[in-house]
Amino acid sequence: MNIIEVNNLTVKYDNVTALDDINIKIKKGEFLGVIGPNGGGKTTLLKSLLGLIKPNIGEVKINDHRPIGYVPQFSNFDRTFPIKVLDVILLGKLEGKIKFLHRFKNTDINKAEEIMHSLGIYKFRNRQISQLSGGQLQKVLIARALIMEPEIMILDEPTASLDANSKTEIYNLLKRLNEDKTIIVVSHDVGVINSYIDTVACLNKKMHYHGDDTKLSKRTLENVYGCPVELIAHGNTPHRVLHVHDEEGEEI
Ligand SMILES: Nc1ncnc2c1ncn2[C@@H]1O[C@H](COP(=O)(O)OP(=O)(O)OP(=O)(O)O)[C@@H](O)[C@H]1O
Ligand SMILES: [Mg+2]
Structure with a gap:
């Protein structure tokens, strides 16, 4: 069953075309990685x-009536806002609408x-969010999205600026x-996410590729990024690695 279907989607900001005729079908239970260069329209697609x-x-x-869990791009989050971890998570219940003197039910707590x-963040429950590391805060934001018990989780670069171990922790959690x-996760960790995802979508204004072929051709990636892409293999355990091969199929 397709839980999401996007048909002929074009999005413009004034006269800038951010997405041009995008078609994508996402199956229930799919783990989709969205890759592409800065300004390629990834956040626009998620929104x-x-x-x-x-x-x-378009x-x-x-095809689901529950709210979608959303973890926005890290840089948009004001880390200095004086609020403790438990309250950030509970605010997920209010879907962004801050109500003064709102009392949460015990079942929510x-x-x-x-x-x-x-x-693994219970120990931080009464800490101010300004006192968390980047990786810890990212987990809090995931927890906030989870409180609505969504079927679909959408995360916009949840591992940006995290170290290798924290990235692995977040991907294992996902x-x-x-x-x-x-x-659905946007990431620039092109080599790393391939150990986790079922399908990959390469987006640069147009959808260059969506499918389960992790042996993406070097040309596809270079078309998407507009420059050569460096791929980093991940860990020592067996996993799917994004193999780069030239158009003749020879791995390089
Ligand atoms: N609110 C806006 N008004 C005008 N233009 C916008 C707006 N938001 C995004 N854009 C433009 O639309 C294009 C796509 O932006 P988007 O944020 O979707 O890219 P992205 O792939 O998420 O990039 P990044 O990897 O840097 O997060 C860019 O050219 C951007 O400048
Ligand atoms: Mg973005």
């Missing part, structure tokens, strides 16, 4: 899936605590969530 941006042309169909336990959720 279109969330209904935050209206298409100029449509987005979501219990749910938040259960999620914090499962993500893989665990993928046991019962559809996961």
Whole structure:
């Protein structure tokens, strides 16, 4: 079953075309990695899936009625805001609408605590978010998205500026969530994400590729990024690696 269908999606900001005739079908339970250069339209695509941006042309169909869990791009988050971890997670319940003097139900607090336990961040529950490391904060933001019990989780560069171990921790966490959720993750860790994802989408204004072929051709990647792409193999354990090969199929 396709949980998401995007048909002929074109999005423009004034006279800048950010997405040009995008078609993509995402299956329930799929773990999709979205790659592409800065300004390639990745965030725009995610916001279109969330209904935050209206298409100029085309449509987005979501075959699920629950709210989508969304972890926005890190840089948009104000880390200096004086708020403690538990409250950030509970705010996920309000879907961004901050209500003054809102009292959360005990069931919400219990749910938040259960999620914090499962993500290994319970010990930070009363800490101010300004006192967390980047990786810890990222887990808090994932917890905030999880509190609505979404079927679909969308994460915009959740591992940006994290070290290699923290990246692995986040991807392992996403893989665990993928046991019962559809996961869409934007990443620049081209080599790393291939150990985790089922399919990859290469986006640079147009959709250059979406499918399960991790043996993407060097030319496809160079077309998407507009420059040679360096691929980094990941870890020592057996995993799927993005092999780069030339057009004749010879690995390089
Ligand atoms: N609110 C906006 N108004 C005008 N132009 C915008 C707006 N948001 C994005 N753009 C433009 O649309 C294009 C796609 O931007 P988008 O943020 O979707 O790219 P991205 O792939 O997420 O990039 P990055 O990897 O840097 O996060 C860029 O050219 C950008 O400048
Ligand atoms: Mg972006």
